[in-house]
Amino acid sequence: MTPGRPVPPPLAKPLPDLTEDTTDYAETTAPGPRLAAAYGSTASDSGLVPLTVARRAPKDDDVEIAIEFCGVCHSDVHATRGEWGNPNYPLIPGHEIVGRVSRVGSAVDDFTPGDLVGVGCLVDSCRECDSCLDGLEQYCENGMTGTYGSKDRRNGDATTQGGYATSVVVDRRYVLHVPESLDPAAAAPLLCAGITTYSPLRHFDVEEGDVVGVVGLGGLGHMAVKLAKAMGAEVKVFTTSESKIAAARDLGADDVILSRDEAAMRAANRSIDVIIDTVAAPHDLNPYFRTLRVDGALFQLGLPSGDMPPVNPGALIRRRIAYAGSLIGGIAETQEMLDFCAEHGVTSDVEVVRADQLNEAYDRMVAGDVKYRFVLDTSTLGTPSERADA
Ligand SMILES: NC(=O)c1ccc[n+]([C@@H]2O[C@H](COP(=O)([O-])OP(=O)(O)OC[C@H]3O[C@@H](n4cnc5c(N)ncnc54)[C@H](OP(=O)(O)O)[C@@H]3O)[C@@H](O)[C@H]2O)c1
Ligand SMILES: [Zn+2]
Numbered sequence: 001m002t003p004g005r006p007v008p009p010p011l012a013k014p015l016p017d018l019t020e021d022t023t024d025y026a027e028t029t030a031p032g033p034r035l036a037a038a039y040g041s042t043a044s045d046s047g048l049v050p051l052t053v054a055r056r057a058p059k060d061d062d063v064e065i066a067i068e069f070c071g072v073c074h075s076d077v078h079a080t081r082g083e084w085g086n087p088n089y090p091l092i093p094g095h096e097i098v099g100r101v102s103r104v105g106s107a108v109d110d111f112t113p114g115d116l117v118g119v120g121c122l123v124d125s126c127r128e129c130d131s132c133l134d135g136l137e138q139y140c141e142n143g144m145t146g147t148y149g150s151k152d153r154r155n156g157d158a159t160t161q162g163g164y165a166t167s168v169v170v171d172r173r174y175v176l177h178v179p180e181s182l183d184p185a186a187a188a189p190l191l192c193a194g195i196t197t198y199s200p201l202r203h204f205d206v207e208e209g210d211v212v213g214v215v216g217l218g219g220l221g222h223m224a225v226k227l228a229k230a231m232g233a234e235v236k237v238f239t240t241s242e243s244k245i246a247a248a249r250d251l252g253a254d255d256v257i258l259s260r261d262e263a264a265m266r267a268a269n270r271s272i273d274v275i276i277d278t279v280a281a282p283h284d285l286n287p288y289f290r291t292l293r294v295d296g297a298l299f300q301l302g303l304p305s306g307d308m309p310p311v312n313p314g315a316l317i318r319r320r321i322a323y324a325g326s327l328i329g330g331i332a333e334t335q336e337m338l339d340f341c342a343e344h345g346v347t348s349d350v351e352v353v354r355a356d357q358l359n360e361a362y363d364r365m366v367a368g369d370v371k372y373r374f375v376l377d378t379s380t381l382g383t384p385s386e387r388a389d390a
Protein backbone atom coordinates (compact mmCIF):
# COMPACT_ATOMS: atom_id res chain seq x y z
CA MET A 1 0.00 0.00 0.00
CA THR A 2 1.23 3.46 -0.86
CA PRO A 3 -0.97 6.25 0.45
CA GLY A 4 -1.53 9.18 -1.88
CA ARG A 5 -1.91 7.50 -5.27
CA PRO A 6 -2.67 10.26 -7.81
CA VAL A 7 -6.08 10.05 -9.46
CA PRO A 8 -6.27 9.58 -13.24
CA PRO A 9 -6.02 12.79 -15.29
CA PRO A 10 -9.28 14.59 -16.11
CA LEU A 11 -11.24 13.08 -18.99
CA ALA A 12 -12.60 16.29 -20.40
CA LYS A 13 -11.19 17.83 -23.53
CA PRO A 14 -9.82 21.38 -23.30
CA LEU A 15 -12.60 23.49 -21.95
CA PRO A 16 -13.85 26.76 -23.36
CA ASP A 17 -13.70 29.77 -21.12
CA LEU A 18 -16.94 30.06 -19.18
CA THR A 19 -17.73 33.38 -20.82
CA GLU A 20 -17.81 31.68 -24.24
CA ASP A 21 -20.96 29.84 -23.24
CA THR A 22 -23.59 32.17 -24.66
CA THR A 23 -26.59 29.87 -24.91
CA ASP A 24 -29.70 31.59 -23.65
CA TYR A 25 -32.01 29.07 -22.07
CA ALA A 26 -35.05 31.19 -22.70
CA GLU A 27 -34.19 31.27 -26.41
CA THR A 28 -33.59 27.53 -26.68
CA THR A 29 -36.81 26.39 -28.29
CA ALA A 30 -36.40 23.43 -30.65
CA PRO A 31 -36.71 20.71 -29.72
CA GLY A 32 -37.46 22.33 -26.39
CA PRO A 33 -37.34 21.67 -22.67
CA ARG A 34 -39.19 18.70 -21.30
CA LEU A 35 -41.23 18.00 -18.25
CA ALA A 36 -40.22 14.95 -16.20
CA ALA A 37 -42.29 12.99 -13.71
CA ALA A 38 -40.50 12.83 -10.36
CA TYR A 39 -40.75 12.12 -6.63
CA GLY A 40 -39.41 14.55 -4.05
CA SER A 41 -39.99 16.33 -0.77
CA THR A 42 -41.80 19.61 -0.27
CA ALA A 43 -40.81 19.97 3.41
CA SER A 44 -38.64 18.12 5.92
CA ASP A 45 -41.69 16.20 7.17
CA SER A 46 -43.60 15.80 3.88
CA GLY A 47 -42.14 12.44 2.89
CA LEU A 48 -41.68 11.85 -0.82
CA VAL A 49 -44.60 12.89 -3.00
CA PRO A 50 -45.24 12.92 -6.77
CA LEU A 51 -43.87 16.06 -8.47
CA THR A 52 -42.92 17.25 -11.93
CA VAL A 53 -39.70 18.97 -12.92
CA ALA A 54 -38.86 20.99 -16.04
CA ARG A 55 -35.61 19.83 -17.65
CA ARG A 56 -33.84 22.31 -19.90
CA ALA A 57 -33.52 21.71 -23.63
CA PRO A 58 -30.03 20.31 -24.24
CA LYS A 59 -27.47 23.06 -24.78
CA ASP A 60 -24.52 22.49 -27.11
CA ASP A 61 -22.58 20.43 -24.52
CA ASP A 62 -25.56 18.74 -22.88
CA VAL A 63 -26.66 15.14 -22.77
CA GLU A 64 -30.33 14.38 -22.10
CA ILE A 65 -30.83 11.05 -20.36
CA ALA A 66 -33.98 8.94 -20.10
CA ILE A 67 -33.44 7.62 -16.57
CA GLU A 68 -34.10 3.90 -16.04
CA PHE A 69 -32.92 3.38 -12.46
CA CYS A 70 -31.82 5.55 -9.56
CA GLY A 71 -30.25 4.22 -6.38
CA VAL A 72 -31.53 5.33 -2.96
CA CYS A 73 -28.60 6.63 -0.88
CA HIS A 74 -28.72 7.42 2.84
CA SER A 75 -27.61 10.94 1.84
CA ASP A 76 -31.01 11.31 0.10
CA VAL A 77 -32.66 10.69 3.48
CA HIS A 78 -30.37 13.14 5.31
CA ALA A 79 -30.99 15.81 2.63
CA THR A 80 -34.75 15.51 2.10
CA ARG A 81 -35.46 15.33 5.84
CA GLY A 82 -33.41 18.47 6.47
CA GLU A 83 -30.88 16.59 8.63
CA TRP A 84 -27.99 18.57 7.07
CA GLY A 85 -29.77 21.93 7.36
CA ASN A 86 -32.78 23.24 5.52
CA PRO A 87 -32.56 22.70 1.76
CA ASN A 88 -34.55 24.62 -0.85
CA TYR A 89 -37.82 22.73 -1.18
CA PRO A 90 -39.20 21.17 -3.28
CA LEU A 91 -36.20 18.84 -3.43
CA ILE A 92 -35.97 15.89 -5.82
CA PRO A 93 -33.18 13.60 -4.56
CA GLY A 94 -31.24 10.88 -6.37
CA HIS A 95 -27.60 10.76 -7.43
CA GLU A 96 -27.12 7.17 -8.52
CA ILE A 97 -28.53 7.59 -12.00
CA VAL A 98 -28.39 5.10 -14.87
CA GLY A 99 -30.25 5.51 -18.14
CA ARG A 100 -30.00 5.82 -21.90
CA VAL A 101 -29.07 8.95 -23.83
CA SER A 102 -32.15 10.41 -25.52
CA ARG A 103 -30.84 13.67 -27.06
CA VAL A 104 -27.45 15.38 -27.29
CA GLY A 105 -26.34 18.95 -27.95
CA SER A 106 -24.52 19.93 -31.14
CA ALA A 107 -21.02 19.85 -29.57
CA VAL A 108 -21.37 16.38 -28.04
CA ASP A 109 -19.40 13.75 -29.94
CA ASP A 110 -18.62 11.29 -27.13
CA PHE A 111 -22.23 10.23 -26.46
CA THR A 112 -24.96 9.20 -28.89
CA PRO A 113 -28.65 8.44 -28.33
CA GLY A 114 -29.08 4.94 -26.98
CA ASP A 115 -25.80 4.88 -25.02
CA LEU A 116 -25.99 3.45 -21.48
CA VAL A 117 -24.78 6.24 -19.20
CA GLY A 118 -24.58 7.25 -15.58
CA VAL A 119 -24.60 10.39 -13.47
CA GLY A 120 -23.32 10.47 -9.92
CA CYS A 121 -23.26 13.10 -7.20
CA LEU A 122 -21.93 16.05 -9.16
CA VAL A 123 -23.14 17.64 -12.40
CA ASP A 124 -20.78 20.62 -12.64
CA SER A 125 -17.86 22.41 -11.01
CA CYS A 126 -15.89 25.57 -11.75
CA ARG A 127 -13.62 23.72 -14.22
CA GLU A 128 -10.67 26.05 -13.59
CA CYS A 129 -9.41 25.68 -10.01
CA ASP A 130 -6.49 23.39 -9.15
CA SER A 131 -8.82 20.64 -7.87
CA CYS A 132 -10.90 20.66 -11.07
CA LEU A 133 -7.78 20.66 -13.26
CA ASP A 134 -6.40 17.73 -11.21
CA GLY A 135 -9.53 15.61 -11.77
CA LEU A 136 -10.71 16.21 -8.22
CA GLU A 137 -13.93 18.03 -9.15
CA GLN A 138 -15.55 16.86 -5.91
CA TYR A 139 -13.14 19.12 -4.04
CA CYS A 140 -13.71 22.11 -6.38
CA GLU A 141 -12.40 25.20 -4.60
CA ASN A 142 -15.44 27.12 -5.77
CA GLY A 143 -17.86 24.40 -4.74
CA MET A 144 -19.00 21.47 -6.87
CA THR A 145 -22.55 21.56 -8.20
CA GLY A 146 -24.36 18.65 -6.59
CA THR A 147 -26.82 16.62 -8.65
CA TYR A 148 -29.62 17.91 -6.43
CA GLY A 149 -30.11 20.82 -4.08
CA SER A 150 -27.23 22.90 -5.51
CA LYS A 151 -27.23 26.28 -7.20
CA ASP A 152 -26.85 25.49 -10.91
CA ARG A 153 -24.03 27.93 -11.76
CA ARG A 154 -24.68 27.79 -15.53
CA ASN A 155 -28.46 27.72 -15.56
CA GLY A 156 -29.71 30.99 -14.12
CA ASP A 157 -28.93 29.86 -10.57
CA ALA A 158 -31.83 27.40 -10.59
CA THR A 159 -31.66 24.64 -7.98
CA THR A 160 -30.50 21.31 -9.39
CA GLN A 161 -32.95 18.42 -9.08
CA GLY A 162 -31.93 14.79 -8.93
CA GLY A 163 -32.63 11.40 -10.36
CA TYR A 164 -35.91 10.22 -8.81
CA ALA A 165 -37.25 11.38 -12.17
CA THR A 166 -37.87 10.17 -15.69
CA SER A 167 -35.17 12.34 -17.28
CA VAL A 168 -32.26 14.65 -16.57
CA VAL A 169 -30.03 16.97 -18.63
CA VAL A 170 -26.32 17.10 -17.72
CA ASP A 171 -23.20 18.61 -19.30
CA ARG A 172 -21.27 15.83 -21.12
CA ARG A 173 -18.18 16.41 -18.94
CA TYR A 174 -20.06 15.01 -15.93
CA VAL A 175 -21.71 12.04 -17.68
CA LEU A 176 -20.15 8.55 -17.38
CA HIS A 177 -20.15 5.65 -19.81
CA VAL A 178 -21.70 2.60 -18.11
CA PRO A 179 -20.29 -0.63 -19.58
CA GLU A 180 -23.08 -2.63 -21.29
CA SER A 181 -21.96 -5.79 -19.46
CA LEU A 182 -23.24 -4.35 -16.17
CA ASP A 183 -26.88 -4.83 -15.19
CA PRO A 184 -28.30 -1.26 -15.22
CA ALA A 185 -30.24 -1.54 -11.93
CA ALA A 186 -27.31 -3.13 -10.09
CA ALA A 187 -24.89 -0.62 -11.62
CA ALA A 188 -26.80 2.46 -10.44
CA PRO A 189 -25.42 2.38 -6.84
CA LEU A 190 -21.87 2.36 -8.24
CA LEU A 191 -22.37 6.04 -9.08
CA CYS A 192 -22.28 7.00 -5.38
CA ALA A 193 -21.81 4.01 -3.06
CA GLY A 194 -19.29 2.49 -5.49
CA ILE A 195 -17.11 5.51 -6.16
CA THR A 196 -17.27 6.75 -2.55
CA THR A 197 -15.67 3.53 -1.33
CA TYR A 198 -13.44 2.94 -4.38
CA SER A 199 -11.76 6.35 -4.08
CA PRO A 200 -10.26 5.98 -0.56
CA LEU A 201 -9.32 2.34 -1.25
CA ARG A 202 -7.41 3.48 -4.36
CA HIS A 203 -6.00 6.54 -2.59
CA PHE A 204 -4.52 4.10 -0.09
CA ASP A 205 -3.44 1.89 -3.02
CA VAL A 206 -5.00 -1.18 -1.44
CA GLU A 207 -3.69 -4.42 -2.92
CA GLU A 208 -3.13 -8.10 -2.16
CA GLY A 209 -1.65 -8.53 1.31
CA ASP A 210 -3.49 -5.55 2.80
CA VAL A 211 -6.21 -5.96 5.41
CA VAL A 212 -9.26 -3.71 4.99
CA GLY A 213 -11.85 -3.14 7.72
CA VAL A 214 -15.38 -2.10 6.73
CA VAL A 215 -17.61 -0.58 9.41
CA GLY A 216 -21.36 -0.70 8.69
CA LEU A 217 -22.80 -3.09 6.13
CA GLY A 218 -25.25 -0.92 4.20
CA GLY A 219 -25.11 0.53 0.68
CA LEU A 220 -21.58 1.94 0.96
CA GLY A 221 -20.30 -0.83 3.22
CA HIS A 222 -21.26 -3.74 0.99
CA MET A 223 -19.61 -2.02 -1.98
CA ALA A 224 -16.45 -1.50 0.09
CA VAL A 225 -16.37 -5.26 0.79
CA LYS A 226 -16.78 -6.19 -2.87
CA LEU A 227 -14.29 -3.62 -4.16
CA ALA A 228 -11.62 -4.37 -1.54
CA LYS A 229 -11.94 -8.09 -2.32
CA ALA A 230 -11.64 -7.36 -6.06
CA MET A 231 -8.44 -5.41 -5.28
CA GLY A 232 -7.06 -8.53 -3.60
CA ALA A 233 -7.33 -7.46 0.04
CA GLU A 234 -8.42 -9.47 3.08
CA VAL A 235 -11.63 -7.94 4.46
CA LYS A 236 -12.98 -7.74 8.01
CA VAL A 237 -16.52 -6.42 8.47
CA PHE A 238 -17.73 -4.69 11.65
CA THR A 239 -21.50 -4.71 12.01
CA THR A 240 -24.10 -3.90 14.65
CA SER A 241 -26.53 -6.38 13.07
CA GLU A 242 -26.27 -10.02 14.07
CA SER A 243 -28.53 -10.83 11.10
CA LYS A 244 -25.82 -9.66 8.67
CA ILE A 245 -23.02 -11.98 9.85
CA ALA A 246 -23.73 -14.77 7.37
CA ALA A 247 -24.62 -12.29 4.63
CA ALA A 248 -21.28 -10.50 5.05
CA ARG A 249 -19.47 -13.78 4.48
CA ASP A 250 -21.58 -14.38 1.37
CA LEU A 251 -20.36 -11.01 0.08
CA GLY A 252 -16.77 -12.21 0.45
CA ALA A 253 -15.79 -10.96 3.93
CA ASP A 254 -13.01 -13.06 5.47
CA ASP A 255 -14.01 -12.15 9.01
CA VAL A 256 -17.13 -10.61 10.55
CA ILE A 257 -17.09 -8.91 13.96
CA LEU A 258 -20.13 -7.85 15.97
CA SER A 259 -19.01 -4.40 17.07
CA ARG A 260 -20.74 -4.64 20.47
CA ASP A 261 -18.84 -7.87 21.26
CA GLU A 262 -15.92 -6.45 23.26
CA ALA A 263 -13.94 -9.69 23.24
CA ALA A 264 -14.19 -9.96 19.44
CA MET A 265 -13.14 -6.30 19.13
CA ARG A 266 -10.11 -6.95 21.37
CA ALA A 267 -9.18 -9.98 19.27
CA ALA A 268 -9.00 -7.74 16.20
CA ASN A 269 -6.39 -5.52 17.90
CA ARG A 270 -3.62 -4.30 15.51
CA SER A 271 -4.82 -6.42 12.61
CA ILE A 272 -6.00 -3.89 9.98
CA ASP A 273 -4.26 -1.49 7.55
CA VAL A 274 -7.18 0.71 6.49
CA ILE A 275 -10.73 1.09 7.75
CA ILE A 276 -13.62 2.36 5.62
CA ASP A 277 -16.25 3.61 8.09
CA THR A 278 -19.67 4.00 6.46
CA VAL A 279 -21.92 4.36 9.52
CA ALA A 280 -24.72 6.88 9.02
CA ALA A 281 -25.18 7.71 12.74
CA PRO A 282 -22.95 9.10 15.54
CA HIS A 283 -20.71 6.38 16.97
CA ASP A 284 -17.48 5.96 18.94
CA LEU A 285 -14.43 5.56 16.68
CA ASN A 286 -11.91 4.80 19.43
CA PRO A 287 -12.54 1.02 19.51
CA TYR A 288 -11.83 0.91 15.78
CA PHE A 289 -8.53 2.80 16.10
CA ARG A 290 -7.35 -0.01 18.35
CA THR A 291 -7.83 -2.51 15.51
CA LEU A 292 -5.40 -0.60 13.25
CA ARG A 293 -1.73 -1.37 12.78
CA VAL A 294 1.04 1.23 12.90
CA ASP A 295 0.57 3.69 9.99
CA GLY A 296 -3.01 2.54 9.56
CA ALA A 297 -5.78 4.89 8.46
CA LEU A 298 -9.47 5.27 9.16
CA PHE A 299 -11.54 6.95 6.45
CA GLN A 300 -14.84 8.24 7.75
CA LEU A 301 -17.35 8.38 4.90
CA GLY A 302 -20.63 8.66 6.82
CA LEU A 303 -21.86 12.14 7.64
CA PRO A 304 -24.16 11.76 10.66
CA SER A 305 -26.37 14.70 11.54
CA GLY A 306 -25.54 14.50 15.28
CA ASP A 307 -22.22 15.04 17.10
CA MET A 308 -19.71 12.20 17.21
CA PRO A 309 -18.09 11.15 20.52
CA PRO A 310 -14.61 12.74 20.80
CA VAL A 311 -11.61 11.04 19.19
CA ASN A 312 -8.86 10.07 21.67
CA PRO A 313 -5.65 11.68 20.32
CA GLY A 314 -3.56 9.12 22.21
CA ALA A 315 -5.08 6.34 20.11
CA LEU A 316 -3.87 8.11 16.96
CA ILE A 317 -0.46 9.15 18.27
CA ARG A 318 0.64 5.82 19.64
CA ARG A 319 0.42 4.12 16.21
CA ARG A 320 0.84 7.08 13.81
CA ILE A 321 -2.75 6.53 12.70
CA ALA A 322 -4.36 8.86 10.16
CA TYR A 323 -8.00 9.80 10.70
CA ALA A 324 -9.30 10.98 7.33
CA GLY A 325 -12.44 11.80 5.39
CA SER A 326 -13.19 11.32 1.72
CA LEU A 327 -15.90 12.71 -0.56
CA ILE A 328 -17.22 10.62 -3.49
CA GLY A 329 -14.65 10.73 -6.35
CA GLY A 330 -13.78 12.79 -9.43
CA ILE A 331 -15.22 12.17 -12.88
CA ALA A 332 -12.21 10.36 -14.37
CA GLU A 333 -11.86 8.23 -11.25
CA THR A 334 -15.58 7.37 -11.43
CA GLN A 335 -15.12 6.18 -15.02
CA GLU A 336 -12.09 4.16 -13.89
CA MET A 337 -14.23 2.59 -11.13
CA LEU A 338 -17.02 1.65 -13.60
CA ASP A 339 -14.47 0.03 -15.92
CA PHE A 340 -12.88 -1.76 -12.93
CA CYS A 341 -16.33 -3.08 -11.94
CA ALA A 342 -16.98 -4.33 -15.48
CA GLU A 343 -13.59 -6.06 -15.52
CA HIS A 344 -14.14 -7.72 -12.13
CA GLY A 345 -17.91 -8.34 -12.43
CA VAL A 346 -18.70 -6.12 -9.44
CA THR A 347 -22.18 -4.62 -9.00
CA SER A 348 -24.43 -3.76 -6.08
CA ASP A 349 -26.91 -6.16 -4.44
CA VAL A 350 -30.16 -4.32 -5.00
CA GLU A 351 -33.85 -4.43 -4.13
CA VAL A 352 -35.73 -2.67 -6.93
CA VAL A 353 -38.69 -0.61 -5.68
CA ARG A 354 -41.62 1.26 -7.21
CA ALA A 355 -42.05 4.99 -6.67
CA ASP A 356 -44.91 4.41 -4.24
CA GLN A 357 -42.58 2.27 -2.08
CA LEU A 358 -39.94 4.99 -1.66
CA ASN A 359 -41.14 6.26 1.74
CA GLU A 360 -41.16 2.75 3.13
CA ALA A 361 -37.71 2.20 1.60
CA TYR A 362 -36.40 5.27 3.46
CA ASP A 363 -37.73 3.98 6.78
CA ARG A 364 -36.35 0.51 6.15
CA MET A 365 -32.93 1.92 5.24
CA VAL A 366 -32.80 4.01 8.42
CA ALA A 367 -33.65 0.83 10.35
CA GLY A 368 -30.77 -1.00 8.60
CA ASP A 369 -33.27 -3.30 6.87
CA VAL A 370 -31.91 -3.45 3.33
CA LYS A 371 -29.56 -5.85 1.56
CA TYR A 372 -28.00 -3.62 0.45
CA ARG A 373 -29.37 -0.87 -1.75
CA PHE A 374 -32.86 0.13 -2.78
CA VAL A 375 -33.05 1.17 -6.42
CA LEU A 376 -36.00 3.06 -7.89
CA ASP A 377 -37.43 1.72 -11.17
CA THR A 378 -38.27 5.05 -12.82
CA SER A 379 -40.81 3.44 -15.16
CA THR A 380 -43.12 3.42 -12.10
CA LEU A 381 -43.04 7.24 -11.82
CA GLY A 382 -45.72 7.62 -14.49
CA THR A 383 -45.73 10.50 -16.96
CA PRO A 384 -45.96 14.23 -16.22
CA SER A 385 -49.30 14.48 -18.02
CA GLU A 386 -50.81 12.02 -15.52
CA ARG A 387 -49.93 14.41 -12.70
CA ALA A 388 -52.44 16.80 -11.26
CA ASP A 389 -49.71 19.38 -10.77
CA ALA A 390 -48.30 19.08 -14.32
N1 LIG B 1 -18.42 10.66 1.98
C1 LIG B 1 -19.21 10.61 0.94
O1 LIG B 1 -18.87 11.06 -0.16
C2 LIG B 1 -20.55 9.95 1.07
C3 LIG B 1 -21.21 9.47 -0.07
C4 LIG B 1 -22.41 8.79 0.11
C5 LIG B 1 -22.97 8.63 1.36
N2 LIG B 1 -22.31 9.14 2.44
C6 LIG B 1 -22.82 8.96 3.80
O2 LIG B 1 -22.42 7.66 4.22
C7 LIG B 1 -23.35 7.16 5.20
C8 LIG B 1 -23.77 5.76 4.81
O3 LIG B 1 -24.56 5.80 3.64
P1 LIG B 1 -25.29 4.47 3.10
O4 LIG B 1 -26.11 4.91 1.95
O5 LIG B 1 -24.31 3.39 2.95
O6 LIG B 1 -26.24 4.16 4.37
P2 LIG B 1 -26.91 2.77 4.80
O7 LIG B 1 -27.16 1.92 3.62
O8 LIG B 1 -28.05 3.17 5.66
O9 LIG B 1 -25.76 2.05 5.67
C9 LIG B 1 -25.30 2.58 6.90
C10 LIG B 1 -24.94 1.42 7.82
O10 LIG B 1 -24.42 1.96 9.04
C11 LIG B 1 -24.64 1.02 10.08
N3 LIG B 1 -25.21 1.64 11.29
C12 LIG B 1 -24.82 1.37 12.55
N4 LIG B 1 -25.51 2.05 13.44
C13 LIG B 1 -26.39 2.78 12.73
C14 LIG B 1 -27.40 3.68 13.13
N5 LIG B 1 -27.65 3.99 14.43
N6 LIG B 1 -28.13 4.27 12.16
C15 LIG B 1 -27.90 4.00 10.86
N7 LIG B 1 -26.92 3.14 10.44
C16 LIG B 1 -26.18 2.53 11.38
C17 LIG B 1 -25.59 -0.03 9.54
O11 LIG B 1 -24.77 -1.16 9.26
P3 LIG B 1 -24.76 -2.44 10.23
O12 LIG B 1 -26.17 -2.92 10.30
O13 LIG B 1 -23.84 -3.38 9.54
O14 LIG B 1 -24.21 -1.99 11.56
C18 LIG B 1 -26.10 0.56 8.26
O15 LIG B 1 -26.43 -0.45 7.33
C19 LIG B 1 -24.47 8.20 5.25
O16 LIG B 1 -24.22 9.09 6.34
C20 LIG B 1 -24.32 8.95 3.93
O17 LIG B 1 -24.84 10.27 3.97
C21 LIG B 1 -21.13 9.78 2.32
ZN1 LIG C 1 -24.94 9.06 -2.15
Ligand SMILES: [Zn+2]
Nearest residue numbers: 126129132140
Ligand atom coordinates in the same frame (compact mmCIF):
# COMPACT_ATOMS: atom_id res chain seq x y z
ZN1 LIG D 1 -13.15 24.00 -9.40
